[in-house]
Amino acid sequence: MNPQYAEIYWLVIGIALLALEMVVPGFILFFFGLGALVVSVALWFVPEGSLSIIGQIGIFLGFSLVSFALLRKFLLNKIFTSSGTSKK
Helix, strand or coil, rough: CCHHHHHHHHHHHHHHHHHCCCCCCCCCCHHHHHHHHHHHHHHCCCCCCCCHHHHHHHHHHHHHHHHHHHHHHHHHHHHCCCCCCCCC
């Protein structure tokens, strides 16, 4: 990966994963897409070359897995439950 364009690579990967989530069932790729977008944003704010590829992968995996573990069940309930049903 050319470090000069790393933020653009991560942005494209993030958008691709979010787009793939629409055709692949399971609501898993969404979190990895968010992780890639977070790395892309992080690279915009740090000086060029100061975040190694290992650091980028660490941020990607860390954010993706933590957000998956914390948010998946909550978001599945929010998105896939019908609002017209009453709880008894």
